[in-house]
Amino acid sequence: MSSPNSSDQSADQRPGRGISRRALFGAVGVGVVAAGAGAAAGRLTAPDTASSHADVVEFRGAHQAGIVTPAQDRMHFVAFDVTTDSRDELVALLQKWTEMAARMTAGQEAAADGALGAGQYKPPSDTGEALDLDACQLTLTIGFGPSLFVKDGKDRFGIADKRPAVLVDLPKFTGDALDPARSGGDICIQACANDPQVAVHAVRNLARVGFGTVAVRWSQLGFGRTSSTSTSQTTPRNLFGFKDGTRNIKAEEDTAVDRFVWVDPADDQAWMGGGSYLVARRIRMLIESWDRTVLHEQERVIGRAKGTGAPLGQRDEFDELDLDSRGPHGPLVDRDAHVRLASKEELGGIEILRRGYNFTDGSDGFGHLDAGLFFIAYCRDPQRQFVPMQQTLAHGDAMNEYIKHVGSAVFAVPPGVEGDAFWGSTLFGGSLALRDEAEK
Amino acid sequence: MSSPNSSDQSADQRPGRGISRRALFGAVGVGVVAAGAGAAAGRLTAPDTASSHADVVEFRGAHQAGIVTPAQDRMHFVAFDVTTDSRDELVALLQKWTEMAARMTAGQEAAADGALGAGQYKPPSDTGEALDLDACQLTLTIGFGPSLFVKDGKDRFGIADKRPAVLVDLPKFTGDALDPARSGGDICIQACANDPQVAVHAVRNLARVGFGTVAVRWSQLGFGRTSSTSTSQTTPRNLFGFKDGTRNIKAEEDTAVDRFVWVDPADDQAWMGGGSYLVARRIRMLIESWDRTVLHEQERVIGRAKGTGAPLGQRDEFDELDLDSRGPHGPLVDRDAHVRLASKEELGGIEILRRGYNFTDGSDGFGHLDAGLFFIAYCRDPQRQFVPMQQTLAHGDAMNEYIKHVGSAVFAVPPGVEGDAFWGSTLFGGSLALRDEAEK
Numbered sequence: 001m002s003s004p005n006s007s008d009q010s011a012d013q014r015p016g017r018g019i020s021r022r023a024l025f026g027a028v029g030v031g032v033v034a035a036g037a038g039a040a041a042g043r044l045t046a047p048d049t050a051s052s053h054a055d056v057v058e059f060r061g062a063h064q065a066g067i068v069t070p071a072q073d074r075m076h077f078v079a080f081d082v083t084t085d086s087r088d089e090l091v092a093l094l095q096k097w098t099e100m101a102a103r104m105t106a107g108q109e110a111a112a113d114g115a116l117g118a119g120q121y122k123p124p125s126d127t128g129e130a131l132d133l134d135a136c137q138l139t140l141t142i143g144f145g146p147s148l149f150v151k152d153g154k155d156r157f158g159i160a161d162k163r164p165a166v167l168v169d170l171p172k173f174t175g176d177a178l179d180p181a182r183s184g185g186d187i188c189i190q191a192c193a194n195d196p197q198v199a200v201h202a203v204r205n206l207a208r209v210g211f212g213t214v215a216v217r218w219s220q221l222g223f224g225r226t227s228s229t230s231t232s233q234t235t236p237r238n239l240f241g242f243k244d245g246t247r248n249i250k251a252e253e254d255t256a257v258d259r260f261v262w263v264d265p266a267d268d269q270a271w272m273g274g275g276s277y278l279v280a281r282r283i284r285m286l287i288e289s290w291d292r293t294v295l296h297e298q299e300r301v302i303g304r305a306k307g308t309g310a311p312l313g314q315r316d317e318f319d320e321l322d323l324d325s326r327g328p329h330g331p332l333v334d335r336d337a338h339v340r341l342a343s344k345e346e347l348g349g350i351e352i353l354r355r356g357y358n359f360t361d362g363s364d365g366f367g368h369l370d371a372g373l374f375f376i377a378y379c380r381d382p383q384r385q386f387v388p389m390q391q392t393l394a395h396g397d398a399m400n401e402y403i404k405h406v407g408s409a410v411f412a413v414p415p416g417v418e419g420d421a422f423w424g425s426t427l428f429g430g431s432l433a434l435r436d437e438a439e440k
Numbered sequence: 441m442s443s444p445n446s447s448d449q450s451a452d453q454r455p456g457r458g459i460s461r462r463a464l465f466g467a468v469g470v471g472v473v474a475a476g477a478g479a480a481a482g483r484l485t486a487p488d489t490a491s492s493h494a495d496v497v498e499f500r501g502a503h504q505a506g507i508v509t510p511a512q513d514r515m516h517f518v519a520f521d522v523t524t525d526s527r528d529e530l531v532a533l534l535q536k537w538t539e540m541a542a543r544m545t546a547g548q549e550a551a552a553d554g555a556l557g558a559g560q561y562k563p564p565s566d567t568g569e570a571l572d573l574d575a576c577q578l579t580l581t582i583g584f585g586p587s588l589f590v591k592d593g594k595d596r597f598g599i600a601d602k603r604p605a606v607l608v609d610l611p612k613f614t615g616d617a618l619d620p621a622r623s624g625g626d627i628c629i630q631a632c633a634n635d636p637q638v639a640v641h642a643v644r645n646l647a648r649v650g651f652g653t654v655a656v657r658w659s660q661l662g663f664g665r666t667s668s669t670s671t672s673q674t675t676p677r678n679l680f681g682f683k684d685g686t687r688n689i690k691a692e693e694d695t696a697v698d699r700f701v702w703v704d705p706a707d708d709q710a711w712m713g714g715g716s717y718l719v720a721r722r723i724r725m726l727i728e729s730w731d732r733t734v735l736h737e738q739e740r741v742i743g744r745a746k747g748t749g750a751p752l753g754q755r756d757e758f759d760e761l762d763l764d765s766r767g768p769h770g771p772l773v774d775r776d777a778h779v780r781l782a783s784k785e786e787l788g789g790i791e792i793l794r795r796g797y798n799f800t801d802g803s804d805g806f807g808h809l810d811a812g813l814f815f816i817a818y819c820r821d822p823q824r825q826f827v828p829m830q831q832t833l834a835h836g837d838a839m840n841e842y843i844k845h846v847g848s849a850v851f852a853v854p855p856g857v858e859g860d861a862f863w864g865s866t867l868f869g870g871s872l873a874l875r876d877e878a879e880k
Contacts, residue, residue, distance in 0.1 A: 074636075074663070119735070121735075123731060124735050126681075128680075128746055216803045220802060224637040239569050241564070306555055307555065361802065362622075367655030368647075368655075
């Protein structure tokens with residue numbers, strides 16, 4: 001693997017571990033050598049899509065991966081309800097998940113004995129559908145919803161006093177048409193990878209071992225990323241056909257990332273230091289209406305040229321968005337254009353890190369495709385970043401004629417795991433080592 | 441493009457056409473040169489997934505593409521209801537679709553004026569979300585359902601007498617739990633590509649221009665192919681974690697393809713010569729039950745080893761399936777093992793060409809993922825191939841405990857288009873040239 005996970009390399013010394021999935025069965029042994037070449041050539045022929053199947057994204061670190069990681073091409077997002085009232089069971093699952101996530105993001109099977117090693121008379125410890133696939137830059141990112149802390153007035157897991165003040169259900173925005181079956185959740189996991197089968201395999205195996213402790217509340221596949229989160233990436237297009245995320249915060253912009261993405265423990269719960277907040281919105285696009293709209297109106301609604309992605313009145317995608325520019329008929333960027341209302345200039349400096357995906361989920365039952373944008377944003381304070389931004393957009397955005405928000409959720413994303421920490425150990429206490437001690 | 445479409449090359453000489461999407465905006469000019477390198481390197485690092493984004497699959501030919509074409513990685517399948525009673529409107533749409541399909545499979549925009557060329561005050565002729573993407577081996581394959589010929593006893597389009605005798609709704613099989621909203625349809629289009637956004641873009645644009653003539657009845661995304669249709673491909677895994685399609689008919693097996701896939705007009709309607717029949721079945725996998733089943737039982741149910749894919753009692757995936765082999769406790773391949781009951785040996789020599797895809801569509805509402813296999817098979821006679829095969833499986837397959845058939849459809853897939861033929865011209869008569877004449 002071209003960027004091996006250092007923590008996992010030590011794990012690789014232990015017997016029975018460290019064998020990547022593809023080394024087991026008929027995989028091509030020269031994969032490691034070819035990775036660089038494949039990635040480079042892939043970028044030329046199909047930017048951001050064919051590259052980096054062999055690459056591993058480091059799982060452990062001060063922050064969770066999957067936030068400022070250059071956005072992978074495919075996504076499977078899942079929200080769980082916790083079905084136990086036992087704190088111990090919940091913590092045990094989070095510990096188990098952490099170990100599985102470290103393995104799977106390194107391109108290994110979900111557990112050391114894997115699809116075949118548990119023996120003929122046990123259920124396999126890995127479901128097997130990714131056996132022949134590389135890590136594909138898989139990242140797994142966990143978040144905790146408001147209902148994990150208090151549900152129906154009940155402090156189920158003794159963590160009510162640890163609930164961040166800003167972690168409350170989002171307010172109802174003008175025009176919201178939310179489906180409860182696609183909203184909320186106690187825990188979320190965002191799986192991103194360059195092969196969808198790798199992302200689906202990861203979610204499926206986490207759900208598998210969670211049986212009895214958690215149940216899938218909703219899940220969403222995204223087939224194409226709609227934002228760049230790195231200056232190394234080209235800007236992709238959403239299902240309106242426009243480049244999306246040109247002005248997004250990029251991983252390389254340290255100051256902006258520190259200011260808008262990572263939680264400073266000085267102004268939040270201590271356990272959230274280095275974490276972030278994830279806002280998910282399932283935004284149905286009324287593509288049939290959009291597709292019958294003239295180009296001029298489409299560009300007016302967005303505020304950019306459809307081809308180049310340049311701000312109206314400019315030439316290139318990354319030309320400055322000049323909100324004061326005027327033509328013979330008024331502002332070049334309309335007063336209710338999406339780019340204007342979503343801009344930091346209009347929002348008193350607010351920015352968020354967007355990391356969404358295009359989706360198409362069959363038919364809507366009325367002769368149209370059920371298609372749109374699964375919006376994901378990371379921010380350090382949803383109440384002061386996402387909420388005012390969405391209030392502005394919900395009231396004034398010209399785009400509202402062509403979209404409908406049908407799902408919504410917010411999650412506290414804890415910091416990354418280092419050493420023998422686990423997902424949520426800053427919240428629940430303990431460590432993987434302590435668990436191993438107790439089991440002896 | 442590395443394997444340009446010859447018919448479209450002549451089209452490329454006409455002004456305003458032949459500009460591939462990516463040539464328009466900021467695409468990397470060396471894509472053509474790098475295509476071979478990217479494909480080759482991609483195959484080493486991630487077999488069958490990273491390869492061939494730049495490649496074009498020939499649209500025109502004696503047979504439609506997308507049947508024996510090496511199965512691409514991603515799929516969007518759509519079934520339409522025809523909402524007009526006008527034969528002329530239907531034929532006009534099929535003609536328009538043919539021209540769009542020829543363009544899009546060549547990596548071009550849906551129409552010559554495209555996303556930007558129709559002018560500021562017209563709706564764009566292409567929705568734009570694939571502007572920066574290559575052809576990605578896109579194939580578009582059309583089929584006609586029984587209800588196109590006769591619906592509610594009515595011969596809507598004057599083609600009732602052209603209905604093939606074998607094109608009737610499939611019988612109800614034991615255990616079927618079909619959802620009418622995911623079954624049937626007057627017309628289907630199978631879009632396969634190595635980038636899902638390319639497949640979705642194609643279906644979306646065909647649906648767009650069909651407004652008023654057709655309506656989306658159902659659609660299905662498949663994220664990973666579950667069959668090889670070429671000896672050049674490795675066998676992928678389904679969501680049971682097993683290699684699927686080892687014994688599938690391969691494109692290179694001319695005799696088998698002629699015998700089992702292509703319609704001989706001597707024993708069918710003349711207009712179907714060189715065509716085929718498509719059977720689609722949405723097969724929900726009860727993955728939670730499966731995942732709690734011991735490895736021995738999983739392998740007994742399938743009849744193959746999970747790791748290698750070898751038939752039980754053998755060593756390698758492609759070792760002979762010996763149905764008579766016996767061990768100390770009886771047959772090595774169980775009497776109700778899936779591979780036995782689906783084998784040509786058990787079915788009096790019957791074979792079909794499978795071309796299915798794994799799917800995951802959110803949650804089932806009961807705490808589980810809604811996941812499974814979208815089964816697609818091509819055969820020259822569904823009544824004598826698919827029906828007896830499925831009757832055998834529905835009655836006896838050990839796998840039935842872990843699956844549920846929830847959607848079903850059958851379509852007559854007309855032959856390929858050559859010269860100025862269009863999708864369905866052998867059925868409806870006429871040609872693109874005649875249409876152009878009439879428009880003058």
